[in-house]
Amino acid sequence: MKFTDFSDTIIALSTPAGRGAIALVRLSGKDAILHTQTFFRGKNLLEQKTHTVHFGTIRNLENEILDEVVVTIFKTPNSFTKENVVEISCHGSxxxxxxxxxxxxxxxxxxxxxAGEFTQRAFLNGRFDLAQAEAVADLIAVDSAASHKVAISQLRGGFSSQIKELRQQLLDFVSLIELELDFGEEDVEFAEREKLTQLVKTIQTVIEQLLSSFELGNAIKNGVPTVIAGKPNAGKSTLLNALLNEEKAIVSEIAGTTRDFIEDEISIEGIAFRFIDTAGLRQTDDKVESIGVERARKKMTEASLILYVIDLAELFNQNTNKKEFFEEIKEVEELNINTLFVLNKADFWDKINNNSEFSWFNDWIKNSNTIFTQANNTTDKEDIEKLKYKILEVIQADNFNAGDTLVTNTRHYESLRNANLALDDVLNALEMGFTGDLLSLDLRTALEHLGSITGEVSNDEILGNIFGKFCIGK
Known part of the structure; x- marks a missing residue:
């Protein structure tokens, strides 16, 4: 993308608002250095080299000193925005x-x-593509080691390069097909249809892998809301306390102690998990508890992961029947949310395992996503570590590596999905022997969707929506 010469100069505070030791005021534009020199007393900034730092004062037109400052200058095109940029470090009042x-x-x-105008100018001036520009916002917002790795990878162009490679392969074939149209009367074929079919299928395989990574990518970027649910006294609050390694929730033998949800966040292998302990699921005449139960059910529908706690002691002592148990499990499974069934009070397992009346329960365990815990024994760190690893396994984060390409952005996901649908149309057109002009239309649709990810195809509405979500000064 060609360098764009903006005629105006912009200014904003780039560090967080509020009182601090230092604040950084940034200017960008063709005349940024010139306008700064108007108020700066020190060396002549117009005569200084790029990437140099200068001490002096900023004064108003009445020559009143506003502050002693350190000014850093970056000359075009060697700056973040590819324009002249000045950063004024002043006291943080x-x-x-x-x-x-x-x-x-x-x-x-x-x-x-x-909002976002510095990054928008960087994009428009070709500093990076649109996906990388969005990664700037992601990097500012990171709150875990994993989200940091993903944002850095995208900022450095890992995801963009993959999209551009796919797009270029399609573009080469589109060029050949459109070349055929120029020789329409001579009945020539420059683009071999069999090779195009194989290419489209190969590209779809890559796109489908990227699409399947979105669930994990979104979880890494935004954290994983994880609801701890189950019947009263199953050990939910004890489990929360064990995971957080603190007494966050009140633990009592009295059923219905937790009447509202309690939540806190921890990091597991660099991924943020927001654990939410909820009221026990049961029918109750207590109005306050019933509100808590309804909130628990609502939280379950909003979760990305459910830890459903089953009390093995109650299962054995109450001689829970098969029908009642599976009605409980069905209610959870119908939510269609990743669920890990936590079989608590594991010391009762031998009694259940050796009892023929619970053979149905053994069969269920073999075919379900389960883990045994002894949550009331919070000193068993190994037990909790196994649970944490299992949680990572359920959300498929146990295989995540720093170099993996993950889709973390909903806009990117939708563009990839639409590109994949357009490629389905290409395959159907090839199978039905459609002419080159119709093939070209479907291929161009796929190209547009892929191009919208990196900004090779964009419009003012999309750009306004993306950069409008940035902070002022970024």
Missing amino acids: PFIVKRIIQNFLDNSPVRYAK
């Missing part, structure tokens, strides 16, 4: 920051930046 910015706004042609 909100009063000082406001006076410095207002001085530029009142006494020069500089205007206040829109």
Whole structure:
């Protein structure tokens, strides 16, 4: 993408608002250095080399010192936005920051930046593509080691390069097909249909792998809301406390102790999990508890993972019948959400395993996603570590490597899905022997969807929506 020469200069605070030791005010635009020199007393910034740092003062037109500052200059095209950029490091008083910015706004042609405008200019000037620009926002928002790895990989172009390679392969075939159209009367075939069929199938395999990575990618980016559910006194609160390694939830032998949900977040192998302990699922006449039960059911529908706790002691002592048990399990499975059945109070397992009346339960375990725990024994760290690993396995994060290409963005997912559907149309057209002009239309549709990911195909509405979600000054 060609360099774009913006005529105006923008300014904004790039560090978080509020009081701190240092604040950074950023300017970008053709005349950013010139306008800064108007208020800077120190070396002549216009005569300095790019990537140099200079101490001085910022003053208003009355020559009043607003602050002692350190100014760093970056000259085009060697800057984040590929424009002239100035970064003013001043003291972090909100009063000082406001006076410095207002001085530029009142006494020069500089205007206040829109949300995400620095990154948008970087994109429009070809610093990086649209997927990489979105990775900037992801990187700012990371709160776990895994999300950091994914954002860094995307910022460095790992995902983009894969999309561009797929798009280029299709584009080569489109060019050959459209070349055929120029020789329509001579009945020539430059694009071998068999090779095109194989190419489309190969590209679809890659796209489908990327699509299947979205669930994990989204979980890594946004964290995994994990609901701990089950009947009263199954050990849900004890399990939460064991996972968090603190007494977060009240534990009592009295059924119905937890009447609302309790939540906290921990990181497992760099992935953020937000664990939510809920009220025990049962029919109750207690109005307050019944509200908690309804909230628990709602939280289950919103979860990405359910840890459903089953009390083996109750199962054995109450001699739970098969029908009652499977009605309980069916209610959970019908939610169609990743579920790990946590078989708590594992010391009762031998009694159940050796009792022929529970043979049906043994059969269920063999075909279900289960793990045994002894949550009331919170000193058994090995037990909890096994549970954590199993949780990673359920969301398929146990095979995640830093170099893996993952789809983390809903917009990218939709574009890939639409591209895949367009390629389905290409295969149908090939099978039915459609002419090159119709093939070209379907291929161009796929190209547009792939191009929309990296910004090779974009419009102002899409760009406005993406960059409007950024912070001011980024």
